[in-house]
Amino acid sequence: MGQEIILKQGQNSSFLKPLxxxxxxRFQKKSVLSSLKKxxxxxxxxxxxxxxxxxxxxxxxxxxxxxxxxxxxxxRGQAAADAERDCIASGESSCQPNTLPSPAQVWSSLxxxxxxxxxxxxxxxxxxxKMADVNAKLIAKGKDAIVYxxxxxxxxxxxxxxxxxxxxxxxxxxxxxxxGIIIGLSPSLRSAFNWFIQVFKPVSPVVWYLLVxxxxxxxxxxxxxxxxxxISFISVGLCAMWATLVNTxxxxxxxxxxYINVAKVLKLGTFQKVFKVILPSSLxxxxxxxxxxxxxxxxxxxxxxxxxxxxxxGLFVWEEFQNGANDSNAKIxxxxxxxxxxGFLLDRLMLxxxxxxxxxxxxxx
Amino acid sequence: xxxxxxxxxxxxxxxxxxxxxxxxxxxxxVYPTPKGDYVVLEDLDLQIMKEEFVTIIGHSGCGxxxxxxxxxxxxxxxxxxxxxxxxxxxxxxxxxxxxxxxPSLMPWMTALENVMLGVxxxxxxxxxxxxxxxxxYYLDKVGLAGAFNKKAAELSQGMQQRVGIARAFAxxxxxxxxxxPFGMLDSLTRGELQDILIEIxxxxxxxxxMITHDVDEAIFLADRxxxxxxxxxxxxxxxxxxxxxxxxxRKSVLEHDDYYEYRKHLIxxxxx
Numbered sequence: 001m002g003q004e005i006i007l008k009q010g011q012n013s014s015f016l017k018p019l020x021x022x023x024x025x026r027f028q029k030k031s032v033l034s035s036l037k038k039x040x041x042x043x044x045x046x047x048x049x050x051x052x053x054x055x056x057x058x059x060x061x062x063x064x065x066x067x068x069x070x071x072x073x074x075x076r077g078q079a080a081a082d083a084e085r086d087c088i089a090s091g092e093s094s095c096q097p098n099t100l101p102s103p104a105q106v107w108s109s110l111x112x113x114x115x116x117x118x119x120x121x122x123x124x125x126x127x128x129x130k131m132a133d134v135n136a137k138l139i140a141k142g143k144d145a146i147v148y149x150x151x152x153x154x155x156x157x158x159x160x161x162x163x164x165x166x167x168x169x170x171x172x173x174x175x176x177x178x179x180g181i182i183i184g185l186s187p188s189l190r191s192a193f194n195w196f197i198q199v200f201k202p203v204s205p206v207v208w209y210l211l212v213x214x215x216x217x218x219x220x221x222x223x224x225x226x227x228x229x230x231i232s233f234i235s236v237g238l239c240a241m242w243a244t245l246v247n248t249x250x251x252x253x254x255x256x257x258x259y260i261n262v263a264k265v266l267k268l269g270t271f272q273k274v275f276k277v278i279l280p281s282s283l284x285x286x287x288x289x290x291x292x293x294x295x296x297x298x299x300x301x302x303x304x305x306x307x308x309x310x311x312x313x314g315l316f317v318w319e320e321f322q323n324g325a326n327d328s329n330a331k332i333x334x335x336x337x338x339x340x341x342x343g344f345l346l347d348r349l350m351l352x353x354x355x356x357x358x359x360x361x362x363x364x365x
Numbered sequence: 366x367x368x369x370x371x372x373x374x375x376x377x378x379x380x381x382x383x384x385x386x387x388x389x390x391x392x393x394x395v396y397p398t399p400k401g402d403y404v405v406l407e408d409l410d411l412q413i414m415k416e417e418f419v420t421i422i423g424h425s426g427c428g429x430x431x432x433x434x435x436x437x438x439x440x441x442x443x444x445x446x447x448x449x450x451x452x453x454x455x456x457x458x459x460x461x462x463x464x465x466x467x468p469s470l471m472p473w474m475t476a477l478e479n480v481m482l483g484v485x486x487x488x489x490x491x492x493x494x495x496x497x498x499x500x501x502y503y504l505d506k507v508g509l510a511g512a513f514n515k516k517a518a519e520l521s522q523g524m525q526q527r528v529g530i531a532r533a534f535a536x537x538x539x540x541x542x543x544x545x546p547f548g549m550l551d552s553l554t555r556g557e558l559q560d561i562l563i564e565i566x567x568x569x570x571x572x573x574x575m576i577t578h579d580v581d582e583a584i585f586l587a588d589r590x591x592x593x594x595x596x597x598x599x600x601x602x603x604x605x606x607x608x609x610x611x612x613x614x615r616k617s618v619l620e621h622d623d624y625y626e627y628r629k630h631l632i633x634x635x636x637x
Contacts, residue, residue, distance in 0.1 A: 258469035261439055264457040266486045266536070276482065280473045359473040359518045 050103050057102040064097030093326040101330035106337075109330035117153035124148050152311050158338060161301060161312035164229060165346075168236030168297050169290075176241040176293070177286060180248025181279070190249060201242040205300035209235040209307045228310035235304045240297035247289025251282030284358040291350035298343045313339055386450060386572040387413040387436065387540055393444030394431050405431050407598040409445070411591065413540075416570040420583040422631065423593030423602075429576045432593075433544050436574065437463050449539060459487045462538030462571075464546040468525035472518035476509055476528045477501065479517055483536040503531035506565050523554035527561065534565055541566075543575035547582070559585060560615070567612045580631045585618050590627075592634045603634055 065088050073081035087095040101109070127148045128135075135145040152160070183189045212235045220227045255278050263273045305314030317335050320328040392409040395402045405428040413419050423429050434440040436447055438457035447454040449461065470479045480500040488496055504513060507527040517525060526546060533541055546562075547555040563586055566573060577583050583590045587607050594602040607627060609618055618624060 256469075258465060258467055259471060261457075261463070261465065262469050262471075262482075264439060265437060265459065265461070265463050266483045267458055268482075268486060272486075277471065280471065283473075359516065 054102055054104075057100045057105075060099040061097050061102070064099050068095070068097065096326055098324070098326070098329065101327075101333055105327070105330045106333045109327050110334045112327070113154040113331065113334060117155045120150065120153040120156075123150060154316070154334075157312055157316050158342070160229075160310065161305065161314070162342065164233045164305065164310065164312055165236060165294070165297050165301050167229075167233035168240060168301070169294050171234060171237030172241035172244055172293050172297065173290060175237070176244035176289070177248050180245045180286070180289075181252050181274075184249040184252025184282070185274070185278070187253070190253065193249075197242065197245065201246075203239075205235065205239045205303050206307065208239045209304050211235075212238065213308070228308045232301070232304045232308040232310040232312070235308070236297045236301050239300045239304070240293045243292035243296060244286070244289035247292070248282065248286045251285030251289075252278055255281045280359075284354070287350070287354040287357055291347065291354055294346050294350050295343060298339075298346055302339065384414050385412050386415045386417070387411075387574070388448045388451075389432075389436070389445070390448075391445035392432070392435070392442065392447065394428065394435065394440070395443040404598050405596055407600060409600045411601055413572060413574060415572055417588050418566060418573045418575070418586055419589050419591055420575045420577050420587040421591045421593060422577060422580065422583050422635065423599070424595045424635065425578075427593050427596045428599040429593055430544055433542050433574065433576055436540070437461050437542050439463075459483065459536045460538055461540045461542055462533035462536055464526075464529050464533045464541070464543045466545045466548055468517075468522070468529045470517035470520075470525050470528055470532075472516065475514045475516055476504060476520065476524075476531075477513040479528055480504060480532045480535050483532050487536040499535055500531070503535040503565075504528070506534070507531045507561050523550050523558065526550065526558060530558070530562060530565070534569060534571070537569075538571060541571045541573040543573065545576050545578065548578060555579075555582070556615070562586070563613070580628060580635075583631065584624065584627050585613065585615060590631060592631065605630055 068088065069081050069084050072084040084095060088097070127150075131146050138145050179193075183193045209231070212231050216227055216231045216234065220230075259277050259281055263277045268276065301312065302314035302317065304310075305312035306318045307314075309315060313335055317332055320331045320335070389409055389411040392406055392411075393404070394406040395404050397403075409432065421429050421432075431440060435442050436454065438454050438461065442454075454461075470476075471482070474482070477497070477500055480503060481496065484496045484500050488499070491499075501510075501513065504510065507530050509524065509527055509531070512520065512524065517528065520528065526549075529546065547558050550558065559582060575586065577586075584607055590605045590607060591601055592603040592605070593599050605627060608623070609621060
């Protein structure tokens with residue numbers, strides 16, 4: 001009913017008609033309402049989470065603060081306790097309790113990290129401007145240019161991590177997909193490889209790192225270039241490739257029998273059979289595997305960067321923890337959120353790609 | 366017809382009476398089980414003539430599909446012989462087109478690509494355009510002229526089976542094998558597809574063997590209805606000649622005096 005009335009009103013402005021039709025169709029209305037409701041619930045849950053976090057950190061802060069005052073009282077008397085209380089109340093950084101930071105502290109830490117990034121970027125620009133002439137001369141003489149070796153900003157660190165994870169992902173893809181296809185096609189190769197997969201799949205990222213370290217260290221012997229990046233992306237790739245390997249082999253070996261029969265009746269050659277029938281039909285499973293691989297890669301990355309001393313988020317978190325400065329805890333929480341959000345975005349990205357290649361739209365969830 | 370008087374020389378040099386397209390002789394199928402061999406088919410003899418449309422009915426599990434997949438070459442023969450124009454069947458090949466029970470289209474390909482998959486394989490020396498024309502011709506024949514570029518996954522079950530029919534005819538097989546192709550469709554769609562199938566068949570006259578559960582379908586389409594006994598050790602139980610004029614219409618068949626006689630014959634066989 002309401003739809004009709006709105007349509008009538010829209011008649012005098014005919015260019016609006018399709019728009020109105022669109023806006024007022026029942027389906028659209030319903031979906032707008034339900035998406036509004038969904039957004040509302042999400043916002044509400046975020047606010048609730050922040051509230052709980054705030055209260056929790058406040059409670060922890062108070063607990064540590066009263067312990068500090070108590071300690072000053074028993075060890076050094078009333079005057080010292082009063083001084084301690086005043087010091088904490090004044091916000092003086094030297095006597096602040098070092099505990100779970102509040103949402104506000106984390107927010108200001110994020111801002112200071114971004115400000116820091118701007119400073120460092122400006123530094124870099126100034127450095128390269130200053131060194132431009134020198135470097136031009138060095139290059140003219142056939143020598144290496146002098147590069148900026150100052151501390152990396154938080155954004156640089158995040159970018160390094162993303163670079164590492166994609167390099168590892170690419171390595172996993174290049175190893176696991178071809179091998180998966182080959183062992184998927186041949187049952188005997190599949191049983192030959194099976195023990196290998198079963199034994200190495202559960203190995204922890206730390207051990208993979210050590211293995212890669214042993215090999216890469218020797219390969220780079222006598223070479224002074226930094227191999228932390230190489231070691232970390234190879235370790236990440238080796239750790240994360242198993243899901244793709246298993247899924248590809250499974251996808252290729254379990255192609256619908258009907259398709260195989262069609263290929264047989266048409267007498268398709270091996271090449272045609274693999275590329276026109278088997279691979280397209282196993283693509284959805286291969287991409288499911290790749291999606292798992294990317295999320296595993298991102299998860300193990302943090303531990304591996306820490307071990308490999310690669311300038312990424314893993315090392316950042318660890319150094320902040322070791323550092324123990326006043327805002328270190330807040331920086332760790334910032335890193336935690338950044339890690340989580342990037343992981344989420346990577347997964348969304350893979351899901352989109354996966355839906356794109358899936359021929360049965362209900363299959364990918 | 367003239368072709369019926371010609372003879373065909375088989376691989377082994379024996380002159381074969383040319384009327385026979387498909388010859389099943391003493392056909393046997395055994396599945397080994399832990400409790401001993403299970404004999405599905407035994408001593409099955411059947412000759413199918415050129416340009417003949419044969420439907421096969423029998424109870425579920427009697428081995429109809431086994432027999433058809435053996436003719437297609439997808440299932441090995443345990444004993445006896447199957448030959449097409451005197452040449453023994455050694456494996457699957459495009460000389461025996463199959464329309465499967467499920468449409469079995471590649472869902473990631475368009476309707477046209479699905480038909481082209483077969484056409485490319487069978488006519489590799491024909492120009493790409495001509496191959497496309499062949500595929501389009503048959504898709505047009507099954508009423509999918511507007512859906513060449515639709516992905517198979519987007520088509521309804523009935524539409525998919527239309528593509529299946531087009532794909533089978535487009536490779537111009539000598540024998541067409543149909544394994545309950547309309548079993549999964551609703552009765553309205555089934556009727557439509559029967560009409561489409563018989564229309565193309567009237568034009569192409571490809572020897573056809575079709576399994577069905579539907580007595581009316583069996584009578585409407587066939588020159589002969591072959592009844593198989595229930596397994597194990599199934600064989601041909603009875604054969605009924607359907608002597609309706611071709612081309613037939615559903616109406617003329619239903620109104621024919623012999624129709625209920627045929628129907629009764631088949632149902633009596635199935636019930637005993």
